[in-house]
Amino acid sequence: MLKKSFAVFGLGRFGGTIVKEFNDMGIEIDKDEAKVNEYMNYATHAVCVNAIDETTLNLLGARNDDHTFVSFGDAIQSRILTSLLLKEIGVRKVSAKVENENHSKVLEKIAVDRFNQQERATKKLDHYSLSDLDVRANYGCTIVGIQLQGTIIISPPEEVIYKGDILIVIGHNKDIMRFEEKGVV
Template identity: 25%
Template sequence: MSARDAERSGIVVIGLGRFGSHLADSLIRQHHQVLAIDRDAAPVQRWSDQLDRVVQADATQEGVLRQLGLADMERAVVAIGDSVEASVLTVLALVELGVPQIWARATSNKHAKILSSVGAHHVIFPEQETGERVAHLIVSKMLDFVEFGDDFAIAKVLAPPSMTGRPLGELRPADRYGVRVVGVKLPNERYRYATDATVPVAGSMLIVEGSIDGVQRFAALS
């Protein structure tokens, strides 16, 4: 690792729309150093009291970003959603500065391909990902759901009545339903890892992993 890489720190969030502002706020609450940038004065003023450093600047200009110290930042998130051109030019400027990790928000598949081709290391679709997650929650009994691609998901479900009062080793959810119970929260207790000796009771929360269809079927058990 070079001396410069060792000195890198902090995260920059560029674009303070709904996604960018909430992302910056979440990072701050996780005790990360965050520099937030937007080209418009209104969002900068709105978030100036809530975020550590908020700057009004044109992030498409490499020289401007260099003056703000972005060449020493470890990670950058381009959260711009209202201008494809601005998001692409911002990614290009970050690439020229040598930022090691560049995350960029895409609004379409074509936009995503352009961002990747100019140097974005990670492309995200927050609206699409959130919509798919909410859709799964609406049409099932799952309380939370995360899809990882390749037909694999982790979900939080209320323990079905047929799964209570007996140890998981006896119930054999992997063999019977194709899912693995990896965590359990008994009423009035904290989450813990599940073992074959774990006995879910009424009101228990289970963390299960498996195929998307598998976790949905398991959540639907009565």
């Protein structure tokens, strides 16, 4: 079986978590050299890039990645533009961090495949482990991390969720919304 390749644009808390999750399976890209250096041991390639444009994406070989995550911090415009360029050059799957409903609508219009959101755990999720919830099978989305007091834990199945924990969820918008509504199987 061929090993899938991943690219992560933006190495904040969310992007850094993704790089660790897919350890040694992809490329990491950020404009902050210190962040690139911090995560370089988790990726096959680490690149510091000041501007994202079609030429840069082609030079990086972005179209060859199986899945690309776009997670620039508070830069909604950069996430939208980078996601659009990635789709235009033929990247198979693009996931982007979502800030709000309007941002989600724009990403849907440009055919971004998956959406990443942070959700606060509700009482319905309190004291359930990730394996108890089996979110991927039951809702079609995945909890890739849990933020506890500023530290992100990459989702081990035995990790127990408590009310107020921040969950980092990836999936299609409709699946994440279904998970938000029902919360527990």
